[in-house]
Amino acid sequence: MELSLPDFDYERGQVGIETLVVFIAMILVAAIAATVLINTTGFLQNKASATSQDSAQQVSNQVVVISGVGDVHNNSSGEKVVNQTELTVMQSPGADSIDLGGSTIKWIGPHGAQTLTYADNASAADAEFSVSAIRDEDGSLPVLNEKTDRMKLNIALDKNADALKPLQAGEDATIQIVTQSGSQYTYVASTPQTLSSQSDGGAVSL
Template structure:
């Protein structure tokens, strides 16, 4: 007929209910911890990749060593050679993937390397000093390359006259930019080459 529940049985049922709630809380906490650990790992790898890209944009630059111009028969500068090296702390710089903005008296020109399959005015490179024989990749602090601009080439800006100023911006594949500014001397008479 009637069952009588003793105090001990009631405490047992309450204890089992508490245990079930506790196990459920532990499971939820474990799942949440797993999600947090995975998210933290993903964020860490994303932050590391972003940091490396940002570092490349700042450090993978070139450094100007010297800029010279070749004077033609007309008494104007027809060719410009910019000798470059790696900037301090720079990684490998592949000049065949670089783009150069030439900003001069005749306007702005965007150049690609002569090895690129592009049309228009292009720049070329030659080795001054290189440790591994590659004529487009600076990968050692001692490497020195000439970046050569033939101003009278097809689609070129034309020769530079006395006192004219040019800004050259070299953009590497990593996004780093090196800015070089030079001015032709006020007198080019009787000279074959000048330092700019």
């Protein structure tokens, strides 16, 4: 009787091929994973860079209020009130050009809050503000594009308006200026405790 011996060379060959297939599959999986990781890393880097640029703009591209003034007038009851606020503004250090016409102002006063938009002929009834030039050598109004530019934000107040009513003595209003880049500057306008000594048409510091 003849004995049949196992073909060890064949079995070793089969094992070798299977190992090679598994090895190649592992390499392919690793390569795909590396590609996905690289793409994800690049995406996150780009997103982080864009976010960083936006944040930098929000911090640097803002206006600075130099001073605030209120115009005093007698109301229908003969009481003296501030019926217009004027904020003198300039660029913050390191800021690029700032289009005040594209900015908004949020007024938070004793009678409520109101968001104002820019208009050439602004009115309290339409929740608008206007911009006038104090120093604007290149005629860029309403854009602040030079460090020496000085412009005035004019906010008219009216007794018939909802939130933009005249300020009485001792009242405060918070004024938030938000530029197109999203930067925000907050100014608190505080009227003097008494306005009785002021003349009709006079001005007080806010």
